[in-house]
Amino acid sequence: MTQWQDSLAGSGVPLDGVTVEWVANDGSFGEAFGYGTMSAEEQRAVAGAGSALVLDLPAYLGAAAGEVAALIAALGDAGALGVRLEQSKLGWPVARWIEALRGGDPWLLYHCTVVALQDGGVTRTCGMHAFGLPDAQVEAAASEILDVLNVYQLAEDPVLASGDTFAPDADTPRRRLERWPDDGYPPGHPCHNPFGVWRLGAEGGRAEARGEQRPVFIPALVAVLTAAEEKAGRPLRRDEVERLTDDSTCMMMSHADAKNFERGRGYADLEPELAWSQWQVVRANSVAINDGGRA
Numbered sequence: 684m685t686q687w688q689d690s691l692a693g694s695g696v697p698l699d700g701v702t703v704e705w706v707a708n709d710g711s712f713g714e715a716f717g718y719g720t721m722s723a724e725e726q727r728a729v730a731g732a733g734s735a736l737v738l739d740l741p742a743y744l745g746a747a748a749g750e751v752a753a754l755i756a757a758l759g760d761a762g763a764l765g766v767r768l769e770q771s772k773l774g775w776p777v778a779r780w781i782e783a784l785r786g787g788d789p790w791l792l793y794h795c796t797v798v799a800l801q802d803g804g805v806t807r808t809c810g811m812h813a814f815g816l817p818d819a820q821v822e823a824a825a826s827e828i829l830d831v832l833n834v835y836q837l838a839e840d841p842v843l844a845s846g847d848t849f850a851p852d853a854d855t856p857r858r859r860l861e862r863w864p865d866d867g868y869p870p871g872h873p874c875h876n877p878f879g880v881w882r883l884g885a886e887g888g889r890a891e892a893r894g895e896q897r898p899v900f901i902p903a904l905v906a907v908l909t910a911a912e913e914k915a916g917r918p919l920r921r922d923e924v925e926r927l928t929d930d931s932t933c934m935m936m937s938h939a940d941a942k943n944f945e946r947g948r949g950y951a952d953l954e955p956e957l958a959w960s961q962w963q964v965v966r967a968n969s970v971a972i973n974d975g976g977r978a
Contacts, residue, residue, distance in 0.1 A: 690761030771810030846891030859888030
């Protein structure tokens with residue numbers, strides 16, 4: 684660790700707020716970069732490396748692309764061979780990351796950061812929380828739409844809401860968006876997206892009218908339900924969840940302000956109209972963690 688610190692000290696890159704952990708090579712380094720993102724020669728070099736640094740950055744990739752690129756360049760000057768993003772487990776050579784972060788091409792940055800996973804006839808992405816954004820899922824036969832939706836989020840930072848519709852082009856039927864909690868990975872797992880997942884409905888979906896403002900629960904509805912269930916010592920009934928949803932305090936915000944508030948908080952809340960169903964997803968993930976089944 685002292686060698687790393689000495690090498691990084693002269694880089695001029697501020698490390699304020701960055702948590703750094705030194706890890707010795709336990710024989711798994713090569714495998715950690717074994718997803719086809721490095722050449723065989725590069726992977727062998729990583730496999731023989733002596734140690735790695737695990738860094739927890741207090742920033743989202745899109746907003747801090749320049750700063751992250753400078754940090755990765757400093758790591759490269761200090762001897763780093765590659766960088767792996769724990770949110771998606773994708774690892775690339777240092778030069779590739781610098782190119783993606785500095786180049787201004789959202790497609791390149793997206794493909795360096797996000798992976799697509801298939802399970803049970805559904806394709807979903809993993810890694811968009813590195814940008815403070817939801818992932819997305821759709822039936823496997825229409826998986827190509829996910830890349831377009833996610834790059835649209837990166838490039839344009841649109842204000843999307845459940846009930847909106849999306850299509851990659853004018854000739855493709857639109858699909859209705861609905862945001863749900865991430866049920867692919869449990870909370871606490873690096874791949875868990877606290878901003879949830881856009882579920883894309885069937886082709887031909889119709890958009891719902893939305894007002895100029897939306898209610899934002901303060902404190903978050905998921906926190907209110909969690910506290911109520913812990914106090915009750917049992918699962919909440921549907922009528923209890925619906926009553927707490929109706930009685931909880933809300934502040935009306937513009938959709939843009941609500942999105943910024945959510946990013947600052949670090950996670951998405953439940954949708955009021957879907958509170959009961961989405962609470963079951965949150966509970967199932969919590970039970971999985973407590974049972975040790977998926978964590």
